[in-house]
Amino acid sequence: MAQHTVTVRGLVRQFGPRRVLDDLDLVVRQGEFVALLGRSGSGKSTLLRILAGLDRDADGEIAVDGTVSVAFQQPRLLPWRRVWRNVSLGLHGVDGREVAEKALAEVQLTDHAQAWPLTLSGGEAQRVSLARALVREPDLLLLDEPFGALDALTRLAMHRLVDDLWQRHRPAVLLVTHDVDEALELADRVLVLDEGRIVAEHTPPAGRPRRHADLTELRARVLADLGVVTDEAA
Amino acid sequence: MSIPVLTADRTRVSSAAVTPTRKPRRRALSGAWRWASPVALLLLWQVTSSTGILPDDKLSSPAKVLAAGVDLATSGQLGDAFVVSLRRVLIGVAVGAVIALALGITAGLSRWGAVLVDPPVQMLRTLPFLGLIPLFIIWFGIGEEPKIALVALGFAFPLYLNVYAGIRDTDPQLLEATAVLGFTRWERLAHVVLPAALPQALVGLRQGLGVAWLSLIVGEQINADAGLGYLINNARDFLRTDQVVVGLVVYAGLGLATDALVRALEGRALRWRSTR
Structure with missing residues (x-):
């Protein structure tokens, strides 16, 4: 079974x-x-x-x-933490710079590790949110209309990305x-x-x-x- | 795999970059012109004083004020008074900050705190606090204590209000997102609630410091035997309007300096916002 x-x-x-x-x-x-x-x-x-x-x-x-991870319709990043720190929040307590950067590489955002979340586009922010969810290596990934707020072109790219990550x-x-x-x-x-x-x-x-x-x-x-x-x- | 993601984002950026630029209708004036009228007023003041139209015992000329300032500074009187006044503000602000932060965080974080703390603070806030001076003199005498108490009180209200509002305005979506990641109540306080409240708290700090200087000036009218207020009152007794103006200029300078300090602090602590 x-x-x-x-x-x-x-x-x-x-x-x-x-x-x-x-x-x-x-x-x-x-x-x-x-x-x-x-x-x-x-x-x-x-x-x-x-x-x-x-x-x-x-x-x-x-x-x-x-383990459960969630990606919401809005990225819900902490604007006062740099992108990689937002991702390492997913590790909860562990200061995993390396792990965070690896997760960012998977969503093609390596160059943005040091950026502030408010400088990202909607699609980029949503990819950071995905990286934060995946860095926990969840057994269950809950996606609450995570592409709903994105424009049509970005949404198509996100579908490919999610399929790939899954x-x-x-x-x-x-x-x-x-x-x-x-x-x-x-x-x-x-x-x-x-x-x-x-x-x-x-x-x-x-x-x-x-x-x-x-x-x-x-x-x-x-x-x-x-x-x-x-x-x-x- | 990476190509579709990148192209999608580029498309968004390039479409935003082609907004047409609008030509300004009139040529911008040089910023230096903003100094023209203040300088003209200063000259007018000097001329009216020199010609005797503005008598010395009403208001001394700018040149005399400058000379008095140099005098007071070299004799050490100004420095001593400055240190005494600054000390009063620093102690008052420290006391007020402890009270305002304790009450603001309590009211902001717990429903019971809000119900029990906020109403009395809001009621007291409507009192014109400078009107409390007679009571303060009865309670604290005429030494340093009533002056410090007045500064602390004046500083505490704006800070309390802004800390409370800042905590209340924390985005519940961010709290949920961190709760899902397994953050405890205290971790959410440290990572989400307090950083979210910081911009508003800094606004409160700036407002509070403005009120703190005002409170100091009024408080130093109470039987002071040292400090800038004492220096000014002394000068008044001898009709030394030049020295009075020196004291006022120092007060103004102190206010501007603290404001600049908080602005610098804001620029540093709120870096994440300025990059928008």
Whole structure:
């Protein structure tokens, strides 16, 4: 039996009268790349915050095996620490200049190690944030719409980078997004969340990198799950 | 693999660099012209004094003020007075800083601290604190203590308000990001909350020092037997307006010097902001 990095059973999260997560089950296997799609308000970010340990008011069985790292939609770098120090924050206490620089090299930011975060572009800052998450060698990498605030060109480059880093380090990944193409391009498994439950599961073709043309039909089905009718589905 | 990432970022930069430049409509005046009117006023002052229009016992001429300054400096009177006044400010600021930081950090970090500390401080702040002098004289007598207390009080309020506000404004997203990395409450305080509050705290420091000098000048009117205030009061008794002006100029210089010091401190501590 494959090891499970995330095991969630009967998860309920209530905000007042509203059930944001309603008896949700989820399993993420070791090294598996899972994308979680959903409209805004579907509870996907709530689920990620619970797995990150930022929300402790949920009921149900939640088991996460190993180290967890998070990359948020905003890079959330400390502006008063130089770039490499922001990365070494991920090591927590260990003054790992060398390790930090190695992680920066992996996101092609070696030259910016000494820079202040406010001098970086949006894409660069987000890559530092990725380096900070990866430097911990996490067993589970949580990505909360990390490309949502980037322009289209930078976003495409980031997809390639994340794919590359995942193949090299093999953490289990849970990517929360509302971008269907992103999910289909990157994930082993695509889950659709609606009204606090997982309502559909899709498996894109195994090869990587995936060609856009091979995904057209699947894309239409996922969009239909999300309540969007396209020409292909009609 | 590295190519798409780099090209994407370059595209962003180059598009920002082509903003059209606008020609200024009028030729800029040399900065030296800003000195023209102050120098003219100084000359006017000297001329009115020399011709007797401005009598010496109302206001001495700039030349006489300069001479009096040199006199007081060489006799050592000015230096002694300067040291006494500076000492009062330094002790007062130190006492005020301890109080303001303790209260500001307590109120900023804990909900109970905010509920219990902030209301009384806000109420006291509305008191015109220079009006407390009669009480201070009753409590502390007429020695050094009421002068130092006045400086400490004047300095503490602006610093408290800014430290409190600075801590409160810490970005909760940064606190979350470090919590995920396993930072404890104290580590988050050291790495996130205090650095985040620093810019605002330095604004408070600058405001507070301005008030501290003002408090000193007023406090030194209380039966002083040393210091710049004593020097000025003494000069007044002998209608030495030249010496009064010397004292005022030194006060002004001290205020400017401390301001420059804090600015330098800001430039050093807030390097990460200036590179934007």
